[in-house]
Amino acid sequence: MKTSEREFKVIGTRPVRHDGIDKVTGRALYGADHSLPGMLHGRVLRSPHAHARILSIDTSRAQAMPGVHAVITGDDLPSVPDRTEALGEGTTNANDLSNNLLAKGKVLYDGHALAAVAATSAHLAEEALDKIEVQYEVLPPVMDVRAAVAEGAPLLHETLRTAGVPESKPSNIAKVIEFARGDLDEGFAAASVIVEREFTTAMVHQGYIEPHNALAKVDADGQITLWCSTQGSFDIRSLCAKVLQIPLSRLKVIPAEIGGGFGGKTTVYLEPLAIRMSQISGRPVHMVMSRNEVLRATGPTSGSVIRLKMGANAHGKIVAADALLDYEAGAFPGSPVLMGAVVIFAPYALENFRIVGRDIVVNRPRTAAYRAPGGTNAAFASETLLDELAEKLAIDPIEIRRRNATCEGVQAPWGPRMQKVGYEELLDAAQSHPHYSAELPPPNGPLVYGRGFAGGGWGNAGLQSSAILSVNNDGTATLVTGSPDIGGSRTSCAMIAAEELGLEAADVRPSVADTDTIGYTDVTGGSRVTMATGLAVFEAAQDVKRQLRERAARMWECPEEGIVFEDGDAIRPNGERLSLAAIAGKAGRTGGPVIGRATVNANRANGPSFAGFLVDVEVDTETGKVGILRGTVFQDAGRAIHPAYVEGQMQGGSVQGIGWGLGEEYIYSNEGKLENASLLDYRIPTALDVPLIEAVIIECPNPAHPLGIRGVGEASIVPPPAAIANAVAAATGKRLPVLPLSPPRVHAALQTGD
């Protein structure tokens, strides 16, 4: 049966989420809630300089304080390979990771960790930090990509050479990548209109509410148990094992409930320090960051400078596109510029293009993943420039997107041919939505109004997952996976199991297991969990159903052949039925408990998701303040397992995109000191800043997945900044190629601008 024809009973409904009550009543146990007898409290000493050589660190006075049980510096971490390899989420250079944990030789950003202390109380640990004496030789910092690539720029890493460029000399450019096809000159020659701009976007943080935390317990034989808030317990295990040079099997990672991650909780900061100090002290060590530490020293996503030139013919068909993406990596290589290069033209069928991306180190924190990493910056450039093309050609901005829209069979800029995707359906839905034709308020004194639209896509990830589905003897079931739940995957996975077994969603009790308890499972990221872990759950349910048919045959004392399992019953060819509960109740006598299991590499089942954002803005031309009047997000979910969660993802991504578009940015002083390291000064949108975003789900089933699922967590953050900029242009007649569109920037642009 084709999934599109199948009727679902549980999938597509909106049951109460399994973890909901726990969370709203404050009972859920987050990382910082764990404690152990005899536990020490760890704190980190951080650099006040953006760029400096460490001449000496004297920890002797801290070591001597009563109640201080461990003091560590970079010298207390083992040497690790200076080689980028498959490790954790994607590829990682373990030496960089180690140097980011505790600086060796140089500090590379304001907040860079230098030393850590574990003491019997947090206050004592902080006092001990004050007693650590560090001598620095302060160096000039490199704060953005323009400065980093300038001739004679100070070098962060004296030995770093540019990957992808043969015989390069030491540089701040860590890597150059390129996608190209067709003939650019020919393309631009055929264009009726050409537009070109340089875009600048700011470094922004994921803004999860829960700070990073870790509790490590190292036993006398070296066995390690680590509690932490993470998106990927197996990734944390492999990263800790690598930087501490211990075997994987020594370390058990227990993922706590997680108070937001958005990509930022896929790597390690405190975890190896807590382990190391527990190894030294012989006592459990607990560490929790302050907000200041989270902003200064965990991984935000890259600010960028993007130079983009696009040409279109009179019909609005894009005939050439040339992009240079310069992304801030932070202090160590690893920006998401590759994904920016994938996303920049992902929604469109192009024949002549070149996309060059550069990964550039600067004296800012090492970047980490953030929801559709690299995509929002890129789409800000392409989707505003496309809007400008539409304007110049007098074509409806959604119509110009439809004329270029990618679809089944199109070769994507990065190589593969697309399977069925829902971008055209999404554009139709946006164009026919009442929001698109609603009237805008007329100008009112200094207030002007505009509407903008932008699209964007995200490829999503497949990767590996495991699932165990056990049937209780009362006919309910328990489901174990290794995917920390950051966006409702416990419920969506339980619903998949319930659908297959003919149960109610509440009858399947999901849990997220530690790394000793479940098979290898990749990170909760890439919007992969409902798709990939869901696939493992789907297959585990098939395994259960196979066993239930076998047990039913044993109960009926008949051959298994011809028995089917449907709607929660095993059915004999003669029509007799045995319910799952009846079979489960006798499982002890027909061979023991019934447990299904499956493991998958879900790359084969992955499919991309596209989103669009439609927004009305009010611009105060006197102050430059941009307000959001109305927002509607459209997204192809493939199959929405729990539509309320899908809507939540779409709304959440949109709001984060609005924050990125309007207010969020890392503000550094000339000396490289982060000047807004608090949530008072780093402005993420609050409920007062945004209206309720309407979410419109489009369902074009993913043909590669047995349930048609596409990951839905990320695509919705890609369009909003571009949509807002397009709306501001519509309101003011000015194109502002800069993020965030904060009042001072907008105000200044309105005075000058083009």
Place this chain on the structure above:
Amino acid sequence: MKTSEREFKVIGTRPVRHDGIDKVTGRALYGADHSLPGMLHGRVLRSPHAHARILSIDTSRAQAMPGVHAVITGDDLPSVPDRTEALGEGTTNANDLSNNLLAKGKVLYDGHALAAVAATSAHLAEEALDKIEVQYEVLPPVMDVRAAVAEGAPLLHETLRTAGVPESKPSNIAKVIEFARGDLDEGFAAASVIVEREFTTAMVHQGYIEPHNALAKVDADGQITLWCSTQGSFDIRSLCAKVLQIPLSRLKVIPAEIGGGFGGKTTVYLEPLAIRMSQISGRPVHMVMSRNEVLRATGPTSGSVIRLKMGANAHGKIVAADALLDYEAGAFPGSPVLMGAVVIFAPYALENFRIVGRDIVVNRPRTAAYRAPGGTNAAFASETLLDELAEKLAIDPIEIRRRNATCEGVQAPWGPRMQKVGYEELLDAAQSHPHYSAELPPPNGPLVYGRGFAGGGWGNAGLQSSAILSVNNDGTATLVTGSPDIGGSRTSCAMIAAEELGLEAADVRPSVADTDTIGYTDVTGGSRVTMATGLAVFEAAQDVKRQLRERAARMWECPEEGIVFEDGDAIRPNGERLSLAAIAGKAGRTGGPVIGRATVNANRANGPSFAGFLVDVEVDTETGKVGILRGTVFQDAGRAIHPAYVEGQMQGGSVQGIGWGLGEEYIYSNEGKLENASLLDYRIPTALDVPLIEAVIIECPNPAHPLGIRGVGEASIVPPPAAIANAVAAATGKRLPVLPLSPPRVHAALQTGD
């Protein structure tokens, strides 16, 4: 390949135990070590009377105390069926269980719980207990089975009638069971010698060091998480669900590390109270018993009176045996008298016998399982009387056992025919052991010396188990079961997995999961875990090997047929090899992680184990003190997976048997008050009381099990009291049919005796 011919690499070795370091360094987390934010502390009000009607309970003053968040009595527990049914370990009457948790109508023993309080501190909770006012009508107590069956005895339960006796009137006899075969009169007529005695054994406690504990967290939607120290998390789940009338799927039980159980941690005392008070207060509730509470109010095993008559012919062949076993049930029906009836003649092939067992309620705590429940009392009677027969017939005491020994094909007194067992081999080993022929010291003043031997068997249990075995990508593995580890089963199960996969024991990391995380698994009891959960592990490993062959075929791009997995490698017909680590390292590319799983009903694979105990005693005829000079325990382990653990079980069971034989007993006042409710007065043997017990493992593989395993946890506790009594008889010439053989009893007997 027959298991007896197979060569093992891991099985039979003595690797460091996986949980060892954690335990010896004090890091292991036991039930009482858990704490949660906002946790309340619960305490229990207990009856000072052995038998009384509850006229009223006034909790109002306690309720009114600031800081008291919940006060409950029997009225706060729901009504449950007054029916004995399959529930928890074996069968349970939920109504009795509920009344034992919190008395309704009557209190039935000193220490019987009446009410419980949860408050912000333990001291406050204790103060609140003092403010609860209870009015009693004190009733005469019934303290032993003789008094309980006497005409006109006070009745504990006015409506209790004798199961197995049609039209019985209300009585303290809860049940009568009987096994019989052949013709007793004919048998005794053929006897050359007949001996008959009445034996009395005392109520004894398992003496686990860790008291009972429970931490319950009930969420706003009624979902319950329970941490406790238990031998069977699924049993605790079903018992709590039954007495609280909640669905199984509401309750997740997380088994803590356990500080001894020996059968006593298979039922509930605090758990439902903690849950109920958490339901009421909305806060987590933590409860831990004092030692006084453990001794007064948890389940010891039955004291008993056993009347036994045996006859043998001149060759020492037992020709008739007639037994009446009266077992104390404690306050509610449920003594292990049935198992006593099974064990009493288990080691022997008998043709004419009658075994009648009676389950009798008395005003003592409700009994619970204790290592080979009911067996030690029974064997004390049969093995001392057989010794007396040997003495009278001048046959060597081991020789008379060999002449009667059970073996393959013999029909057991309780019905089935025996498969191959190792009792004859065990007797041979004992007889040829240097200990049996070593010289005893000559009498020395008041000190006299004697040697005794006794045998005994235990049938063991099969039941259901589940196992999940996951392969890590570095070639190590993690193993998850649902069997709390009370005797080394984590290590033995890990060794089975390691053996099958060609790994080292340390490369398999075992864990014990909660009830949401692993499939249904029956209690850790009946010596079943290494046999039954081990069988699930064995089968899960076969599942892993099947997948590894499939993955190897994919890597070689060849058909799977002909590929074998041996010694940790997949081997192609052409001799090419791929190690487990090599296959695991590529698992992501050949279909995802490898997880094996199996569930079993292991009744089919179970086999009994027999033990023998050889002991030398020194009797001080002036004081009556009996000392143990030397002890050797012999046991058929089938296959000793980790011989050091098997020896530990044999030694532990022997020492508990010595305690039972020499010092342990519940001493009640005439009013039914327990007078020795502390470990100072209730004398379990310490290291100073016993020599190192030598353990001799016999291995007669269990033909029903693929690895030949027999459960080894229990049989060793059966023989010691009988062996000691035989040794005392050899030293003093007096037969003392009473336990314990404590100095006052022995002293008195030496003055009178027969």
